[in-house]
Amino acid sequence: MIRIVAIMMWHRRGQAVTLALLSLLAVAAAVAAPAYVRAADRAVAAGQVATATPAERALTVSATQNQRSGEQEAFGFDDIAGALLDLPGFSYVYAAEYPTVGIEPTAMVRSRFVYRQDACAHLRMATGRCMIGEGEVVIGVRAAGRLSLTAGDPITLTAARFNPDPRHPGFLTDGKPRDLTVVGTYRVSDPQDTYWGAHGYFARDAGDRPGEPVFADAATLQAMDHGSTDVSVDGFAGSAALAVDHLGALRTQLTGVGDQAGDLGAGLVVRTRIPQMLDRIDAGRAAARLIVPVLAVPLVLLACLSIFLAVGYSTQGRRPELAVVALRGARRWHRWWLACGESLFAIGAGAVAGCLAGQLLVDAVAAWRFPGVGVDAGIAPLRNAPPALLAAVAAALLAQRRQIASPVADLLRRTVLAAGGGRALAVEAAVALVAVVTGLQPLLSGGSLTGVGMFAAGFVMLALALIFARLVTLAITRVAGRALIRGRLGLALAAFPLSRRPGAARLCALLVAAVAVAGYAACAVDVAARGRRVVAELGTGADRVLTMEPVGRQQLLSAVRGADPGGRYAMAVVPLPPVGAGEPSAGLAVDSTRLAAVAHWAPGGDPAGATARALRPATPAPVVIPGRDVTADITATGLQPDKPVRLSLVLSSVTGLGDTIVHFGDLRSGPWTYQQRVPVCRQGCRLNAVALTTGIGVAGVSGEVVLHGLRSVNPVRPALSAAALADTGRWRLNAYGRLTTAPDGLRIALNAPNGLGDGAFVQPVDTPWPLPVAWSGDAGERIAGFDGGDVPATTVAHPAVVPVSGLGSALVDMEYLDRVSTDASAVDDPQVWLAAGAPPGIVDALAGRGLVVVRDVRADHVRDQLDRQGPAIALWFAVLAAVLATALAAGALILAASVDRARHVADLRALRAQGLPRPPVRRATLGTYPALVVVATVLGLATALAGWGLTGWALPLAGLDPPPLPLPGWPQPPVLAATGAVMLAVLAVVAYAAGRRTLREVP
Structure with a gap:
């Protein structure tokens, strides 16, 4: 068969x-x-390993030790970390630091005194050389310029600790002074390099200072008399550790590291984002x-x-x-x-x-x-x-x-x-x-x-x-x-x-x-x-998105406009505050003058150019106080002494030096002149609001406040003419009274039986009101302002989608929203969006204007990851x-x-x-x-x-x-x-x- x-x-x-x-x-x-x-x-x-960020390939073990308390010496930490981080395929960098004072003009700020293994290989010396012996240090070029230090100059540093007393904030000395020698000044080619870990050495420091630690070798750091020291070991996963066949074992080993850290003591902290990469x-x-x-x-x-x-x-x-x-x-x-x-x-x-x-x-x-x-x-x-x-x-x-x-x-x-x-x-x-x-x-x-x-x-x-x-x-x-x-x-x-x-x-x-x-x-x-x-593209927003350290809104706007005066490739962006606790961002506030040139835009709906023009109609000029000696001429009548009303001005530097709230204190009966020196206003400040507030629980507030003038003493120049000041059409009061014209100024009649709440704010009418907003999806009648308050909105455009935020989100002009906000806080996650034609030096240009990049996302990199x-x-x-x-x-x-x-x-x-x-x-x-x-x-x-x-x-x-x-x-x-x-x-x-x-x- x-x-x-x-x-x-x-x-x-x-x-x-x-x-x-x-x-x-x-x-x-x-x-x-x-x-x-x-x-x-x-x-x-x-x-995913190939496209992982440096933070997703790193592991940090840190602890705080105090040699005066009899704990293990800072660099004896090697024994613990070495046993703890016995992971194959990892390379390790040891670091230690503590705060010092002595070269900064005020004890409100400190100098980070840092040892990092092989730091000289990653610092680019601008002048002098890198440290090679005890008693030698190097400092950043901008710190050197600010402090008038050069290679070869002697300095004296003293270990410090932070004073937790809110009445006397700042740093206190915590050891004996030590004479040191500055042997060089450095620059850092890539502050985001994996080698630097997640320590934020070069993030923006207090005030206007860029982050630039004082680097020393291990012997110098250990020899100085000091108290608590932050010690750490950064482990960086190499190709062998992240080999495809080893990932399962790596997760088990990381779990073991966390268990060992718990067994060794509560003071030992393990931080890593490798598990997030493994989860992905x-x-x-x-x-x-x-x-x-x-x-x-x-x-x-x-x-x-x-x-x-x-x-x-x-x-x-x-x-x-x-x-x-x-x-x-x-x-x-x-x-x-x-x-x-x-x-x-x-x-x-x-x-x-x-x-x-x-x-x-x-x-x-x-x-x-x-x-x-x-x-x-x-x-x-x-x-x-x-x-x-x-x-x-x-x-x-x-x-x-x-x-x-x-x-x-x-x-x-x-x-x-x-x-x-x-x-x-x-x-x-x-x-x-x-x-x-x-x-x-x-x-x-x-x-x-x-x-x-x-x-x-x-x-x-x-x-x-x-x-x-x-x-x-x-x-x-x-x-x-x-x-x-x-x-x-x-x-x-x-x-x-x-x-x-x-x-x-x-x-x-x-x-x-x-x-x-x-x-x-x-x-x-x-x-x-x-x-x-x-x-x-739409999920990133632009070809490249830089996320910055927290910064004031006007600082962000001024820095970006200064780095790109033509508005061809850079745009300042801030996520709008969420409408409720725990909610995602409700949209974006953007410098709409650059929207069409920079942002990725979805087809359908209103085009980017038309949306930008609708968001920023012509408005009256803002009220600008031209100098740092800010002066307000005010007459207060009818206020009760046991219910004092405080006067403040919310100001923003017109050159991006910062935002501030100037507190003049309690208003006094009768005519008075109130004056404060405001450093950020040395080149002029825009008035955002005149704020009248009371203490918590104060009710039954009434009386009249007449604003006669806002001016600067140096230079002597009024911010407004008397006629403009008395024109009630140029001012807006949020609540708790009404505005009328006085013979020589603007009268604010307060009537708050239940108290002033968060405050009565008199604002110049230098923006459209309600604020123009573009909505994707269903339009709303209000948006959340930067200060957390509700801002009335009028819908002027309907884009198919707001980049990044998606459907049902709002798009508003950042400068107009900033003008109607009554706070001076820095914003979290400020961003700079860059178009494809942005020059290679744009990051340096932004850094030169005080912006510090903490994250750099490119649309093509996101596409590669996807x-x-x-x-x-x-x-x-x-x-x-x-x-x-x-x-x-x-x-x-x-x-x-x-x-x-x-x-x-x-x-x-x-x-x-x-x-x-x-x-x-x-x-x-x-x-x-x-x-x-x-x-x-x-x-x-x-x-x-x-x-x-x-x-x-x-x-x-x-x-x-x-x-x-x-x-x-x-x-x-x-x-x-x-x-x-x-x-x-x-x-x-x-x-x-x-x-x-x-x-x-x-x-």
Whole structure:
């Protein structure tokens, strides 16, 4: 029997090879999915390690020790840290520091006295040399200029400690003075370099001073008489520590470090962000394990359908042989073996080759897309080969069941009715039911494709393919009948073989499903790529975003405008305060004059230029006090002595020197002149508000305050003319009274039965009111000001989305919002957005104006990170799935054409003998399968869109934690059209080649 089967296979070796190739592809698809997941695990880990920030590769162990208390000496800390941080692949830097006083003009600030191992290798000496012996120190170039120190000058430093008494803030000496020598001045090329760790050595210090420690060697630091010392060890993970195969052990080791630190004492602190990076890797791997199966399931179903179709077609071509075997009285076992043996041998051979082919295919893709990562060798992916083989065998047996069980009369009949009986309908109904159940799961679970939801895309597309195939068969039957009636023989001869063959409907379903799998893969790739671009660009805000140390708003504006006077590439940005505690930022305050030139802007909605102009209409000039001796002439009447009212002015330097609140104290009855020297106003200050406040719990406040003048003594110049001061239209009072015109000034009539609350603020009307605001999404009537108060808002523009903040966020002009704020606090997380054309020296220009960069984020770096996360890496399997789907469809098409060829040729020869012209024969042979391919391509793309609409929205395509931005949900039509065109071209060429071969055999 085996010999007979072998002879049969040799006789039909073309069909056997095609069936073996289809089996190879089916098993390869099943093996490729887990193999790709394992490769993606490594690629995700390698990508996240490569794009990790320095803080995510570092580990710091720190403690505070006091040598006077008998604790271990500062540098005996090595023994503890060395035992604690015995992590392979880490390099370590030891550091120690304590505060000192002596060179600063005031004890309000201190000098950081620092030892850091190998500091000289990372300092760029501007003058002199680096320290090499005890008693030598180096200082920063700006500190040297500020303190008039040069290389070779002697200095005296004394260890200090902070005085916690709020009545006498500052630093107190904590040791004996030590004479030292400044041997050089330094600059730092990259303050954010990994070597410096997270100690903030160069962050902005108190006042206007940039952070520049005094560096000394270990002997000098230890020899000075001092108290508490902050000691630390910074460990930096090298490539060996972050090797892909070592990450699991690294997490365990870090957990052990934390446990040991707890055992050694509460004073030992371990800080690291390596676990955050490892968590991101785990999340990326989880996303890949979700996306790959969603794409693999339809591919495996397509493979099973192709096996079913191929075996059914090949068995159908052997119906006369099976009839002869049945007529000779062969036993059922022999009939079964002769019917199935040929297919089973081919499937088995293809399955064995498919195991190897699937792994090699994944290895090739990994080597191409993830060079240097390597593959995770092992047999784990082969565990899917036996189930895949069993599925292929089951499909083969199911396809041959009808031929084995059919009577001899049916087997001898040349014309076979198309499959459309009750059993076929029951199978298709079952597939549709499974599609409905799996398709509902993502909706019911809130967007999760876990569990049966993972099969949703595959079964939805399979069900639609079967439905479309049945409709196409009915349509072809009708077309064939009409064409024959109308005498269009070529069309009729092309359509009748498809309408009368039971395998034609299955072939159509397979082609539709193959195009749908490729189309679904294209949808995922396109939507994900555009989503990552949106997250990288709109989620970052600009090409480059610098986050600064806390700074005043006017300081930020002035520094950025000074660094980019033309407004071509830099813009100051501050996140708006949240509307409630614990809430995210409500939007952005920006220097709107630069919005169109700098910010990434989403299409749709109002354009950036129009939005910027709407946010900043023309306004009256602000009230400016021209000098540092700020003077207010005021007459107070009717105030009660036991309920004193305090007077303050909220001022902002017009040159960016800072913001301040000038407190004049309690108002006195009668006319008085109040004066304060305000250093930040030496070049002029803008008036933000005149503040009248009381103590806590004071109620029943009433009286009148007349503001006669605001001026500067040096230079002697009024801030406003008397007429402008008395014009109530130029002033605004927030609450607790009303403004009227006095004969010689502005009268403020206070009436606060319940007290002044946070204060009565008289502000110049130098901004629009309510404030112009652009809203994405639903517009609000108020926004939170910088001072935490509510600011009335009027909507002037509707951008599609506010960069970074997303939908439902506000965009407001930063300077206008600052003018209506009544505080002088520094803002957290101030930012400078830079356009692509920003010059390389922009960071230095900003630093020269007092801004200290603490974080530097680039949109292209964010895009690189997203491209290396699990979702992006998993989607390369979509390309592999599309290629395999195309190959399966082409193979099935070739097999179907080869099986049909003999019978089709015989029919056409008979018709030619009866006088059928050559042109109809040509159209019938060359147009049958290409026409089917065209119809299947159109329906396949529609099926892909339907499957995508039901399941694609639940895939985490844009990244692990995308911001609330309007991410694309549907593919671009050109991308889907291009995918269909490629599939159509490949399958049409195969179909045309099969038709050409048939035509050559017809005389």
